Amino acid sequence: MRIGLLTDGGYPYATGESRLWCDRLVRGLPQHEFDLYALSRSARQEQQGWVRLPDGIGRVRTAPLWTSGVGTRRTGPPRGLTGRLATGLGRAYGRRDRRRFTAHVTALVGSLRAGAETGEPGGPAAGAFTEGLYGLAELAREHGGLSTALRSEATVRIVESACRAPGAGRTVQGATVPDYLAFTVELERALRPLSLDWYGEESLGAVDLCHAASGGAAALPGLLAKRFFGVPLLVTEHQVPLRAHYLAAPDAPFRAPVRALLAAFHGRLACEVYRQASVITPGNTHVRRWQERCGADRAALRTVYPGMEAERFRRVGEADDRGGPDTLVWIGRMEPAKDLIGLLHAFAEVRRAEPDARLRIFGAPAQGDEGGAYLAHCTALAAQLFPDEATDAHAVGDNPVTFEEIGGPEVPDLAEAYAAGGIVVLSSVVEGFPVSLVEAMFCGRATVSTDVGAVVEVVGGTGLVVPPRNPRALADACIALLRDRERRARLGAAARARALELFTVEQNLAAFRGIYLDLVAHAPARWAAEAERARLTGPPRPFATPPEAHVLGQLPPAPVASGASRVPSWAAGAEAEGVCAGAPGTGNSHA
Incomplete structure (x- = not known):
């Protein structure tokens, strides 16, 4: 395929x-x-x-x-x-194509005006959007020049008219000339894929x-x-x-x-x-x-979890407490969405209840000046919350809080980072699919996480989940696991079993292997064009024609109920066209 x-x-x-x-x-x-x-x-x-x-x-x-x-x-x-392939951007449209362009852009922008007012992605105006989108795509495929036309004054005038039209919402009606120009630039950028030369018989058509x-x-x-x-x-x-x-x-x-x-x-x-x-x-x-x-x-819709490599974490056993059962581990990219500020405040509560507890933060700041500033703010806060104890941005020693990077002599890889503690903490306020949480589960670690994104779905009862932006609840959950070694081990074992069942590369590949075959088996076969291409260029490709097309002679009719049609469903299209069902190169409407 x-x-x-x-x-x-x-x-x-x-x-x-x-x-x-x-x-x-x-x-x-x-x-x-x-x-x-x-x-x-x-x-x-x-x-x-x-x-x-x-x-x-x-x-x-x-x-x-x-x-x-x-x-x-x-x-x-x-x-x-x-x-570099030319796309004909410099061509000017004739009168007929200019009318087509104007009609399609008017329909598309008009649908956006209605969407901006209601705030709903769908709605009655969705038909105008698709009419404009596909109309512009066909124009670009036939004549090129779409990006040049979208950057023209004509497009700016269409945007202006749409914003001033009766029924436009107050937000859109407040647009000014700089807004028209800015939106026109962004619209052209968003529609650039329509101008690519990927839509040929030997490209995506093949x-x-x-x-x-x-x-x-x-x-x-x-x-x-x-x-x-x-x-x-x-x-x-x-x-x-x-x-x-x-x-x-x-x-x-x-x-x-x-x-x-x-x-x-x-x-x-x-x-x-x-x-x-x-x-x-x-x-x-x-x-x-x-x-x-x-x-x-x-x-x-079919939910398919991202596949992750479990093998790299295999050597971190369920009973591996080399980093100490009193150590909390956080791993990720240091940025405001991860809420390290809340984590540090929560750990201050943990230290009051468990004086021997430690927090090891592994990761690097997000790119840019904002990432470095956030890391500096976190280290300053750690020094403020623990003034009587030595804190350092990189050293481990006896410091209650450390900020470390993976790759050093003590923690050479990611698996060693998860092995550095008995509990893994996720403190995010915004999260999609929590990769670090799945990695911790592969390592058999008990977890404490905030209820964001897909966290509850991933954990599935094998870890503790608390509300986001609640340092007190985060601290209480950590303290509960620090004081209960058996519960911690039980949750870690269950987490590892769940991760190996649901989140491996093997299950992901098996899912897509089946989806690919199912899709092609049920998709309408483009057999007529393929048969003509095969006649000109060689044998047909796999999946281009149905298997029945290669059977010599007529197939026996399928048993049917009295009064029902006796024509096989795959041959119905061929019979309608007057094509012999057993002739090579012919086929049905479904693979």
Whole structure:
């Protein structure tokens, strides 16, 4: 089977968010061939290069959509072959195409105005959004030049008219000329995937299945592949792009009207992606609830937990207390969302009840000045909370609180960090799928966590869960486990068993192996076009025609009830067209 793997800011880039998961998927399913279609987010990401690609990758095509102009790069066997493909951005539209462009942009922006007013991702205006989106995609495919047209004064005037139209909400009506210009720039950037040259018979039209590694921009090429070629679309989300956009919106350098229109755009796009996807695989129930809220059909949803490598934590046994049963361990990226401030206040309460308790914090600050400032604030707070005891940012010794990095002589790897204590603490106020929590479970550690994201779903009763932003509750849970060694061991053993059952790479690969086969088996076969291509270029590809097409002679009729049709369901289409059911190269409407 040939899979079109679609990513946005992820695989194959070394800093990509989906790097590990996609790499394990490709390496774990060697019976399939993967074509990679990747969008990059920044020049820095491209400069840091790619991971080493496995043999299961056939061709790689990338698009740096952060640039001012749109183009694509592609590589394929032999590896390292690169080139830039023209997309016809400089062409001017004729009168007829200008009318088409104006109508499609008007429909799309009008739907966003309605969405900005209601705040709902779906609604009656969703049809206008899809009409405009696919209309612009068809225009770009036929004539190119879409990005140039979207950056034109005509688009700014359409945005202005939509914001001033009767019925527009107060927020949108408050837009000014700088807002029109800012939104036009962002709209062009969001629609750049429509201008790529990926939508040909030898590109996405040649794959059996598109698998988007996230929603949003990554799924846009999959929408067009389904629109133009009928390729089924599978969408996997471990986090919700729409939720991430909502969380980042207050920090964006835009006024309220632009933020409202952009939120409406991402909401409409999410609804259309979920509507068109044949199967949606959320990484946890927290993500699933967001998808259902945006209109995803429950029948299309299948929760598939992210697969993680359990082998690297195998040597950390359930009874391994080398770091001391009185030691709490925190592991992660040091940033405000992890609420280390609350953790330090909670540990001050723990020290009053258990004077021998220690807290070891492993990790590095988030990138940028904010990360360094947050780490400095945490170390200063630790010194303030424990003034009579020595605290150091790096040394261990007898300090009650230490801030350490993994990779030193004492803690050379991640497994050793989890082995450094008897209890692992997660103190976040915002969390998606808690990776560090699963790693602690692989190590057989008892955990104390805050109730955020998918924490309760992951823990499943094998650890203690407390409300976020509640240092007192966090401290009480830690004290309870510190004072009860048997309970701590019992929870750790149960956590390890649960993690090995649900969160391994093997279960993840088994799930997608079945989903791939099920999708292709039920998707309408594009057998007519494939048969013609096979006649011209060689034998048909697997899955291009149904097995029945290769059976010589007529098949016996299936037993049916009295009065019912005796034509097999797979041959109904062939009979309607007057095609012999047993002729090579013919087929049914389903694989």
